[in-house]
Amino acid sequence: MRVVRADEGDLPAITEIYNDAVLHTTATFDTEPRSIAEQSVWFAEHTGPYPVFAAKQSQGKLVGWASLSPWSARKAYSITAETSIYVADGFRQAGIGWQLMEEVMRFSFGEPRLHTLIARIAGDNQASVTLHKRAGFDLIGTMREVGYKFGRFVDVQLYQVILSRNRFGF
Numbered sequence: 436m437r438v439v440r441a442d443e444g445d446l447p448a449i450t451e452i453y454n455d456a457v458l459h460t461t462a463t464f465d466t467e468p469r470s471i472a473e474q475s476v477w478f479a480e481h482t483g484p485y486p487v488f489a490a491k492q493s494q495g496k497l498v499g500w501a502s503l504s505p506w507s508a509r510k511a512y513s514i515t516a517e518t519s520i521y522v523a524d525g526f527r528q529a530g531i532g533w534q535l536m537e538e539v540m541r542f543s544f545g546e547p548r549l550h551t552l553i554a555r556i557a558g559d560n561q562a563s564v565t566l567h568k569r570a571g572f573d574l575i576g577t578m579r580e581v582g583y584k585f586g587r588f589v590d591v592q593l594y595q596v597i598l599s600r601n602r603f604g605f
């Protein structure tokens with residue numbers, strides 16, 4: 436397994452993993468699958484301090500991805516990025532999320548334009564909570580019942596890490 440920078444050719448696999456989460460989980464509050472055209476726009480926006488990473492098996496199969504996105508378009512927030520990490524169903528709980536997180540943290544710590552990362556995690560997403568806490572993210576607040584998906588209200592927990600305090604020793 437290796438984690439590399441994603442390229443345009445990875446978009447079908449990235450989109451398939453994302454859309455599976457859209458349809459079956461509260462990991463994302465999107466409710467409609469995204470098209471490759473929409474994903475191309477999303478990918479084109481991920482430059483500079485906002486990369487997309489891909490976890491690939493030795494034969495090249497993409498089984499997970501991660502990205503950093505702007506937290507807000509307002510200029511003073513530009514030192515803050517938001518994390519996204521998705522591992523394909525069937526490949527979870529095998530350390531791939533952790534490998535992606537490690538690369539996200541390595542990149543972020545070395546990126547002088549970034550100071551802090553934020554993750555928005557649905558209240559019942561124990562896997563993501565564990566992954567982020569282990570990487571040094573702390574719970575900074577809960578937004579109650581801000582989402583409505585699969586016929587129920589969903590809380591969102593906000594997690595944050597100041598990059599100089601990450602658990603990887605970068």
Ligand SMILES: CC(C)(COP(=O)(O)OP(=O)(O)OC[C@H]1O[C@@H](n2cnc3c(N)ncnc32)[C@H](O)[C@@H]1OP(=O)(O)O)[C@@H](O)C(=O)NCCC(=O)NCCS
Binds near residue numbers: 520521556557569
């Ligand atoms: C969250 C996600 C990325 C984790 O990836 P993963 O490859 O399964 O995670 P790893 O195997 O690297 O495990 C990382 C840590 O999380 C823990 N973990 C993983 N799945 C877990 C689960 N279902 N319940 C509790 N803990 C879990 C692992 O035990 C490990 O912690 P540990 O080292 O202390 O034991 C993956 O479950 C996923 O893609 N879920 C759907 C999309 C999603 O929720 N993305 C996050 C949006 S905020």
